[in-house]
Amino acid sequence: MNRRDLLKASLALPLLPLALRAGAAPTAAIKLLAGPLAFHRVRPGQPGWPAPAQWDELRRQVGGRLLLPRSPFAECPSAACTQALKQLDNPFALGDDPALTQTSGWADAWISQPSAYAVAAESAADVAAAVNFARQHRLRLVVKGGGHSYQGTSEAPDSLLVWTRHMNQVSLHDAFVPQGAAGHAQPLPAVSVQAGALWIDAYDAVTTQGRRYVQGGGCATVGVAGLIQSGGFGSFSKGFGSAAGNLLEAEIVTADGKVRVVNAYNDPELFWGIKGGGGGSLGVVTRLTLRTFELPEFFGAAMGCIKASSRDAFRALVGRFVAFYREALFNPHWGEQVGFRDGDTLKISMVFQGLTQEQAQQTWQPFLDWIKARPEYSIVEPVQTIALPARHFWDAAFFREHAPQYIVPDDRPGAPAHHMIWRGDHDQVGWFIHAYQSAWMPASLLQPGRRDVLADALFAASQHFDYALHFNKGLAGAPADAIERARDTATNPGMVEAFALAICADGSGPAFTGLPGRSPELAKARQQASKIDLAMKELLKVAPDAGSYVSESDYFLRDWQQRFWGSNYPRLAAAKRRYDPEGLFFVHHGVGSEAWSADGFTRTA
Template sequence: MKRRDLLKAAATLPLLPLLMRSGTTLARGAGTLATTLHSRLRPGQPGWPAATEWERLKQRVGGRLLKLEPPFASCSAPQPGNACTEVLKQLDNPFAVGDNPALTQTSGWADAWTSQPSAYAVAAESAADVVAAVDFARKHHLRLVVKGGGHSYQGTSDAPDSLLVWTRHMNQLSLHDAFVPQGCAGHVAPQTAVSVQAGAMWIDAYHAVTTQGGRYVQGGGCTTVGVAGLVQSGGFGSFSKRWGTAASNLLEAEVVTADGQVRIANACTNPELFWGLKGGGGGSLGVVTRLTLRTFELPKFFGGASMAIKAANAEAFRALITQAMTFYREALFNPHWGEQMALRGGDTLAVSMVFQDLTQKQAESVWAPFVAWVRAHPEYRFIQPVQITAVPARYFWDAEFFRKYAPQLIVSDNRPGAPHDHFVWAGDSKQVGWFLHGYQSAWLPAALLQTGRQARLTDALFDASQHWDLELHFNKGLAGAPADMITAARDTATHPQVLDAFALALIGAYGPPAFPGMQGVTPDLPKARREAAAVDAAMTHLRTVAPGAGSYVSESDYFLRDWQQGFWGGNYPRLAAAKRKYDPDGLFFVHHGVGSEDWSADGFTRLRT
């Protein structure tokens, strides 16, 4: 905070003790205080809650108030203690990282943010705990942060000098045979569903719904991502080409709004809040405490197809890209297929696709023409063999099944007493603690696959790949999905471009974990900046064929300009109206979240009222 802003705030601080004693009166008049102060308080400033006030909050939440310290602080001691040793030992375990309220799954982003713990955290176990935290933050005008899985690349579940609502322990799930949202009786037919508390991860949901329940819920690909955060950000998973987004399958949410009220949001009750939660971004409209999601009949099989092909030279690589895009359009552009193809350095195409509702023989038949084409041309060679495998769908997230038949594909939580069903896909383990250098995304319209435009697409992909590796996530574009799934996704806040996108292009660069305080670890910022520039150059080529392409809010550029348009397009004015209705004083703030333009980049100083 600038000195003159602090002096302005200090002029009003003698009134704080009287206002704070007013309890409910202050809660109702929070907007007046926010507008007067123009800034949130930090530790050490006049008006920061006294120890007795923190103690009262602790009592209200059943003792579940934690004073957080930097997790690597003890590592600088001449003889580091057990706390330092333990956190370093588990730094590659995403479950352990998630279980530490002072850590996030990303350690930072070059020239953007670094992972730093909140001053205090409420380890919430109920909506009542969340209400207590929200009331306390509003009353004392604190920066409030919400964290479940802690996977935010942009640091939205992280802020120093804040009060953290940590929902990790709210992880109960329940299945429903005939769910009807509250207030919708007679208007909505009963549906099979699952209710999930805000702290649950997708592995918890898949274990309950698929492994144990024999049904399917549309969720995220990475098993350690939080359910609540993914749904609020839109929610693409491996099979979104078949079952849409997680947001489009939300039936109801329980949410604590800025006034400390626990509200039910669905199509019949608080419908604008409900719509905003479906893709409007986490942490902007309230604290979600429970979600209920539609479930589906499970297909017989899930499976995967993988391979990597190296071209002899750049000309051959360009031809390989053309063939891959033609093959995708003709054979894979349908609800059966999801996940990705990657263009990598060394003129390499890597395939890591998944499929549903096909036998292994059928999947092999689909790929046979492409594989035959590659083998018929001597300028290509397989540097990773073709592997196509199908498994009974009920086993797709069954940890015991993979430990027995394919242990190389998963990494289990190896801590004593850890839930036996917890694992992360081996390919996702590299993300644990990573320090981002650059990351950008763009939805590519399906029209680019048309014969008359495909040459330009090939050129753009090839040119981009000469700057940096890129991935095409086909499941993160809904073109080719069933009509009912597209209709459901249209009724969400997610950028409308996703409805006609065949893929989301992702380009990212990162380094090893670099949490503040780690001994002997310093991010190589010159290298990070060079790589960020290469990412930007690569994406520039893609935007020549997809001008105005939107970005997926969960996987996007921290420095994105015109982010309102980039994340939500024409949906933003409606989201902003929901924000004004349910959080008129801006209690909830995240970087590039709805309404964040009213605040400074750190969320502490109001820029406009």
């Protein structure tokens, strides 16, 4: 039996006892299993598509908040198109339009297209009404909060969209106890965040205003709910663990339309599944409660760029950095990334927490002394360390006054004053992806006997395409309690054994359908994708079993179940069968998606 047949059998087995207990003969059980093969979701204009009166009833149930999303680029030139073009580089503006997404597409994979209808949800009851309507009428259902998905999971044409953007309240708790946990769990400082909130909203409330820390995403416009469900890594994850590992409780609407409050005591398997099991597969998360931490005195960054005069010199530089990282940076204080570039260049873009600026400078000094003692290296950008009071790290007012060059604010009239993104993330706004691959690099490669093998692979990969090691997205080196919390999630277990996530990617500017004067450069995209594939193959030679981060991975990944979730996938599949047996929730390469056509409209297994 091949792997696909085995997978089909594993999906079918849990239904057999149900059929047999009901007194059915084995042949009847087989017919029961065969039924879903004929299931098709309906599209506009097909028999079964809801009549106008039925849509009106849904509109009434959700307080009039049923929308007809239309891309502003669908009818250019027009006033709407002109206004949208002015805000094309503003991720907040893109997210505020239910017809658009923060990623405009992926070469030969998908392109952003609006849903047929959207429910602008303001409560879990609105979400439940949309879920029930989609189930009853056999509609393709899509969920979008931040709309940051690289894989296109927050959009689909001919679908009903649950749009949670307006559910963005953030509430702090001094002593939170999950429902059903009284007498069993210690009260903890925490924050509850609705599903439509972005991480900049959470950071503003928790850190800038509340003087606490919550582990979230590095990019400020990522949606809170999406990040938690994908596992969740941010700049300081090496110190505080994954975002999913810090989840205490969630409110979620399941396929039966029931609003559930889940935690380690109520529906624990569903709770575990949404901690890294991928968004949009098990239900619609409407609220999350996360533990918060004491805020360090300082957050800071170390930035610079070093160029080698030859390839041999660059290989030596890579080897020296690998050793230096293991000696000085492989600990909870340091995160973010170092880039390896084809121009024999090492780009340093790291952050730190819990150190003073002087301590950070002292940490880097031995490496810088090694560089300065060798004429084959030149400092393209001086390696500098800066530190600031941690409460100001996401403080837009502070950066406007003291360091405006590091941020891009939301400049629309009436926009929340705290809305900003890091300038380094600005090139991702609306981008069209050519290729994107990732791999968790095991910490065993940092052992003295393996460092040369790692350095050889890092150097070889750089000769094909630029890439980076994101140290905060592998938890090896984190505190034991952070690792333990992360182990109790659905994320690939290899994540806690990895010292970094290697990411190799490329893209171009926005390419929304109808955008004037812009269309995807597919020939260039395919060429770049081939180079990225060669680069990643060099890294996978030394990490052949490496997992891949579900939110930042290859759209065309073949063994995605193993790469995303490893040994956790069977348990996730069981949760999917229990809470969504008919497969209402579908996303590309999501749990249970192997039973559906690529567009999610036809059941195939």
